[in-house]
Amino acid sequence: MTRMTPSEAFVETLAANGVHTIFGIMGSAFMDAMDIFAPAGITMIPVVHEQGAAHMADGYSRVSGRHGVCIGQNGPGVSNCVTAIAAAYWAHSPVVIITPESGTMGMGLGGFQEANQLPMFQEFTKYQGHVNNPRRMAEYTARCFDRAMSEMGPTQLNIPRDYFYGDIECDIPTPQRLDRGPGGDNSLRQAADMLAQAQNPVLISGGGVVMADGVEECKALAERLGAPVVNSYLHNDSFPASHEQWCGPLGYQGSKAAMKLISKADVILALGTRLGPFGTLPQHGIEYWPNDAKIIQVDADHKMLGLVKKISVGICGDAKASANALLSLIADRTLACDATRDQRMRKMKAEKDAWEKELQAWTHETDAFSLDMIEEQKSEEGGWLHPRQVLRELEQAMPEDVMVSTDIGNINSVANSYLRFERPRSFLAAMSWGNCGYAFPTMIGAKVAAPERPAVSYAGDGAWGMSMSEVMTCVRHNIPVTAVVFHNRQWGAEKKNQVDFYNRRFVAGELENQSFAGIGRAMGAEGVTVDQLKDVGPALKKAIDMQMNDGKTTVLEIMCTRELGDPFRRDALSKPVRYLEKYKDYV
Secondary structure (H helix, E strand, O other): OEEEOHHHHHHHHHHHOOOOEEEEOOOHHHHHHHOOOHHHOOEEEEOOOHHHHHHHHHHHHHHHOOOEEEEOOOOHHHHOOHHHHHHHHHOOOOEEEEEEEOOOOOOOOOOOOOOOOHHHHHHHOOEEEEOOOHHHHHHHHHHHHHHHHHOOOOEEEEEEHHHHOOOEEEOOOOOOOOOOOOOOHHHHHHHHHHHHHOOOEEEEEOHHHHHOOOHHHHHHHHHHHOOOEEEOOOOOOOOOOOOOOEEEEOOOOOOHHHHHHHHOOOEEEEEOOOOOOHHHOOEOOEOOOOOOOEEEEEEOOHHHOOOOOOOOEEEEOOHHHHHHHHHHHHOOOOOHHHHHHHHHHHHHHHHHHHHHHHHHHOOOOOOHHHHHHHHHHHOOOOOOEOHHHHHHHHHHHOOOOOEEEEOOOHHHHHHHHOOOOOOOOOEEEOHHHOOOOOHHHHHHHHHHHOOOOOEEEEEEHHHHHHHHHHHHHHHHOOOOOEEEEEEOOEOHHHHHHHHHHOOOOOOOOEOOOOOHHHHHHHOOOEEEEEOOHHHHHHHHHHHHHHHHHHOOOEEEEEEEOOOOOOOOOHHHOOOOOOOOHHHOOOO
């Protein structure tokens, strides 16, 4: 037992868990601990807004595989983080949010910046540790870090601000990490037998494969089966796109090849995925989920097994370890699908080639509204680019080791068809939370975790308005990121719903913006406006070159038409019915 202050116990426990970066805004609530961050080897990166800090912690965690840590002043500083912690929850990121609280002698009196901070995060954390005595500071701090890893998600460490002070004796706990296994012997044998009998197996590679660093093991298993590999929704980095068995992502704006191939499966191996409902919805007019297929689901969280889809075998295990175990069980067996391997490989290639040809020819949206917008904007001053052409140009200009984050919105969602990756921990999206303002700060955190990798964020003009102030964080602290902003002057995803369901009655969807490139320059970054298709790829390459060689952040503003892709929430909307006379025309 060593004599120290609670602040010292807190900081020493952070150091024991390998923390050397914290994102946040300084505050009096934790200033005693912040005062000794530097000698402990911890850098605090001050941000513009606390939501940005929590997104940065998420991005840092997703790319590094380590804890992401954020902190803010009690009350409003802490409450500003809720949205971003929810995004981290659905990304299964081991983020630890530290929430200093009002002092114990003032709680309940309505004091300055007082709030009950545990209920704020209850739904979006795997564990909440509340320091109820200064002598337990190291204990609760360590437990929050341990649980973030073991539970695969955010945890909250809540500390009354007066508990940073005092005189205690304590030991600094050694971090505890789970050694995850492949799952139960019985379920693995059942799954192996099912795979051995499968005539047309398909493998879904999910986020759990990335988190387990199991892409190579997934690849080996897929190669033994000769099975098409499809990415789960928004996990395009879970299998290398250059591999002949990669067929693209499922879900909204995903790959038709992936959808057509999985529709014919008799056995689906869902490796490291919860099979989220939004990621398996019909798309491109295809009801692709096979109702009669047997499903083997592998997930490290037993509560996810069979939650969304009815499964035949559930394996509670690490995706990497499970893939290894299944491969060892089928490696030397004669598989029913061996006889048709060449035929299935030809089918795979044919579907991929057909989808690629269609995607290459799909230069603009062809619904009546989009065609009207294209015609209308021909007469406007400046150049107006078709989003699909822009996305293809950006894709082709990307370096192989790039990291890309996408915000929520129409063009960003269409990007799902175009983003291909060769290595894991490369694609960051807001997942099921789907909040605007996600992409840019998340990529800042990713860049801090991997400064040697090119970092690119995608955002529409609406989402960009929520996050662009963090450009100042990049400039102030030399964190170079390339921000691609699709400027089409509208809330596109929601506007599409007004086109399809509300007879083009547009309410609150239009955005008249200043030059985002100009605003970027005003904040100290490079700012480039692109309104010619031939300039898209070169502009991105130049921005990445300045990022990697000159440490420059660039706001790349791309002027796009107002054409719109498929509605984002067709599953949640229906044609309106009106009964009152004054609303009769609003159908």
